[in-house]
Amino acid sequence: MAKDGNNTLLEVHDLRMHYRLASGAVLKAVDGVTFSIKRGDKLGLIGESGCGKTSLAMTLMGLLPENAFIAEGRIFFEDDDVLSFSPGQWREFRWEKVSMVFQSAMNALDPVYRVGKQLTDVYRLHRKCSKEEAMKHVESLFHLTGLPVSRLSSYPHELSGGMKQRVIIAMSLLCNPSLIIADEPTTGLDVIIQEQIMREIVSLIDQLELSMLLVSHDVSVVTETCNRILVMYGGKVAESGDIVDVFNNPSHPYTMGLLEAFPNIHGPVKGLVALPGSPPNLALDLVGCRFAPRCPRKEALCEEEDPPETLLHGNHVAFCHFAGEPGMKWINYRELNG
Amino acid sequence: MDKVMVHIDNIVRHFPVKSSLAALFSRGQAYVRAVDNVSLEIREREILGLAGESGCGKSTLGRLLALLDKPTQGVIRFEGTNITDMLGQRRRLKEFRKKVQMILQDPYESLDPRFTVHDAISEPLSIHGIRSAPKLQDRIEKMLKVVGLSSNDVLNKYPHELSGGQRQRVSIARAMVLEPRFVIADEPVSMLDVSVRAGILKLFDHLRQQFGVTCLFISHDIAVVRHLCDRIAIMYMGKIVEVGTRDEIINTPMHPYTMALISAVPVPDPQYKRTSVPLGGEVPDALRVPSGCRFHPRCRHAEKICRSEEPELKDKGGRRVACFT
Numbered sequence: 001m002a003k004d005g006n007n008t009l010l011e012v013h014d015l016r017m018h019y020r021l022a023s024g025a026v027l028k029a030v031d032g033v034t035f036s037i038k039r040g041d042k043l044g045l046i047g048e049s050g051c052g053k054t055s056l057a058m059t060l061m062g063l064l065p066e067n068a069f070i071a072e073g074r075i076f077f078e079d080d081d082v083l084s085f086s087p088g089q090w091r092e093f094r095w096e097k098v099s100m101v102f103q104s105a106m107n108a109l110d111p112v113y114r115v116g117k118q119l120t121d122v123y124r125l126h127r128k129c130s131k132e133e134a135m136k137h138v139e140s141l142f143h144l145t146g147l148p149v150s151r152l153s154s155y156p157h158e159l160s161g162g163m164k165q166r167v168i169i170a171m172s173l174l175c176n177p178s179l180i181i182a183d184e185p186t187t188g189l190d191v192i193i194q195e196q197i198m199r200e201i202v203s204l205i206d207q208l209e210l211s212m213l214l215v216s217h218d219v220s221v222v223t224e225t226c227n228r229i230l231v232m233y234g235g236k237v238a239e240s241g242d243i244v245d246v247f248n249n250p251s252h253p254y255t256m257g258l259l260e261a262f263p264n265i266h267g268p269v270k271g272l273v274a275l276p277g278s279p280p281n282l283a284l285d286l287v288g289c290r291f292a293p294r295c296p297r298k299e300a301l302c303e304e305e306d307p308p309e310t311l312l313h314g315n316h317v318a319f320c321h322f323a324g325e326p327g328m329k330w331i332n333y334r335e336l337n338g
Numbered sequence: 339m340d341k342v343m344v345h346i347d348n349i350v351r352h353f354p355v356k357s358s359l360a361a362l363f364s365r366g367q368a369y370v371r372a373v374d375n376v377s378l379e380i381r382e383r384e385i386l387g388l389a390g391e392s393g394c395g396k397s398t399l400g401r402l403l404a405l406l407d408k409p410t411q412g413v414i415r416f417e418g419t420n421i422t423d424m425l426g427q428r429r430r431l432k433e434f435r436k437k438v439q440m441i442l443q444d445p446y447e448s449l450d451p452r453f454t455v456h457d458a459i460s461e462p463l464s465i466h467g468i469r470s471a472p473k474l475q476d477r478i479e480k481m482l483k484v485v486g487l488s489s490n491d492v493l494n495k496y497p498h499e500l501s502g503g504q505r506q507r508v509s510i511a512r513a514m515v516l517e518p519r520f521v522i523a524d525e526p527v528s529m530l531d532v533s534v535r536a537g538i539l540k541l542f543d544h545l546r547q548q549f550g551v552t553c554l555f556i557s558h559d560i561a562v563v564r565h566l567c568d569r570i571a572i573m574y575m576g577k578i579v580e581v582g583t584r585d586e587i588i589n590t591p592m593h594p595y596t597m598a599l600i601s602a603v604p605v606p607d608p609q610y611k612r613t614s615v616p617l618g619g620e621v622p623d624a625l626r627v628p629s630g631c632r633f634h635p636r637c638r639h640a641e642k643i644c645r646s647e648e649p650e651l652k653d654k655g656g657r658r659v660a661c662f663t
Contacts, residue, residue: 190392191560194602223605224605244608261535266610269584272539
């Protein structure tokens with residue numbers, strides 16, 4: 001594995017994570033994904049439901065259901081080969097190296113324990129210390145995330161949605177991890193709370209010099225918080241790069257459509273773009289570009305061959321047979337929509 | 339376009355709260371004031387957006403307008419007739435349902451899993467007396483075409499065989515098949531992926547053009563509301579705080595809550611530098627509504643009067659705002 005200095009934190013190479021279904025079919029949720037996260041990176045992983053983004057995040061955490069298996073690929077974290085970890089090593093890895101902010105804070109907290117106890121328990125499992133020391137540490141994290149210390153003795157149901165999400169964020173910081181995986185951390189929260197939480201997450205990440213993988217379906221949340229973006233479609237990477245590059249020069253037809261499908265509250269009111277068709281069924285044996293059936297630019301080649309990686313600029317890459325070609329400038333979905 | 343279709347006059351809906359220990363010691367029954375003295379006009383052929391945070395009462399207001407719930411107080415007039423006393427009068431209610439329909443957030447829950455698409459769309463027709471097979475078939479096929487589905491593909495399918503976008507199109511077809519005059523859509527796109535969301539929003543615009551249907555579009559997502567609606571009403575803790583045209587509300591909001599709400603919406607443009615209006619605290623407990631203006635504990639402009647008196651929704655250069663400052 002090539003490493004540029006000591007700067008790369010996480011490296012995922014040709015990862016294929018599949019589910020065995022009851023019917024015997026194999027669902028290829030993550031199907032050949034390669035990317036890396038450098039120290040200090042805030043990478044936004046974006047895509048629609050079922051594109052494999054949560055499956056990818058769960059693979060990185062080693063939290064896979066029974067019917068899931070890794071068909072191929074390697075994951076390196078710092079210098080460790082993550083996929084060869086023993087259960088004990090995984091337990092150390094989680095929380096200590098990588099921690100996760102889950103989608104619904106409601107379900108991530110145990111309803112029958114006070115939140116303070118839930119946090120100190122996790123901490124004491126990892127750092128053998130006294131209850132008092134653990135409590136002191138948790139208190140400092142409550143300060144950091146803007147929670148009143150009095151809330152340590154609250155049960156989850158006594159907290160508002162925003163507060164619960166803050167508890168989860170405090171929990172993710174317990175053991176000083178280097179990478180935070182945030183899976184839709186504000187989905188289901190109201191826009192004002194969402195803004196506060198996102199701002200807090202970003203300022204904590206920067207302040208503590210951590211890295212983040214933000215999994216989201218919301219293009220605008222990712223653009224506001226991340227410096228890099230990775231667009232997933234049908235279990236594969238469609239496009240990735242610095243966020244400004246991808247925005248100014250989207251080079252995969254899916255990215256182009258996705259960006260135009262998002263309403264902006266500023267600027268002129270433009271008609272929104274709808275992509276025809278629906279995402280592919282990943283339990284079928286798919287040939288060629290995953291996006292081809294919905295793509296306005298598709299040609300015979302697209303249905304036969306997987307698109308190769310095209311390097312556009314810096315670290316901006318797109319997986320499309322026609323990426324970077326002059327005629328590819330911008331697909332006018334608006335005209336296509338009529 | 340300016341004729342008023344629905345006239346909401348000081349409507350109130352209070353829900354009694356099951357008595358907790360605390361309530362036993364205080365006096366009497368506690369109430370959540372989900373909708374608290376709301377007056378609003380909905381004009382013919384317009385799409386009015388109703389936006390606000392969860393728990394602000396927007397869905398309750400929608401249910402009241404669809405007569406799925408009875409107001410505690412106040413009057414709703416639909417095309418001049420008082421509809422609030424219709425509940426319990428079966429025949430009048432049936433006539434009303436022909437004219438007013440509702441579209442819900444989750445098409446998986448609003449469609450019966452054991453009904454095929456054909457069954458789901460024919461049910462309202464047969465309830466209202468259209469039962470002959472060729473007639474039914476004709477209406478269903480036409481309606482499916484309107485909502486952008488091919489009857490060959492979907493007619494005999496069950497909801498679980500359809501994608502989310504298709505399901506929502508079916509539930510829209512079901513609501514529209516009687517050609518209602520007024521449709522209440524409660525978060526109809528918030529469960530859908532972005533790439534299909536735009537198609538459903540376009541469909542609403544199309545329905546208005548083809549059928550002249552009036553629509554109340556309830557959503558927590560102001561960016562979406564902006565892209566579809568002619569006018570927007572903003573709700574906070576059971577009250578409408580501001581109502582005006584789309585551009586008035588989005589470009590020059592006047593109520594401090596509207597300002598905060600709009601400024602908090604993330605922008606899908608990495609070069610755009612958004613300045614947000616910070617807001618203190620969170621939405622207060624619905625059981626303990628603050629005195630005076632219910633927004634005052636979080637408002638940066640709050641003055642003495644805001645703590646003691648409740649501002650009314652007043653005309654301010656065309657739009658209406660409930661704020662003293």
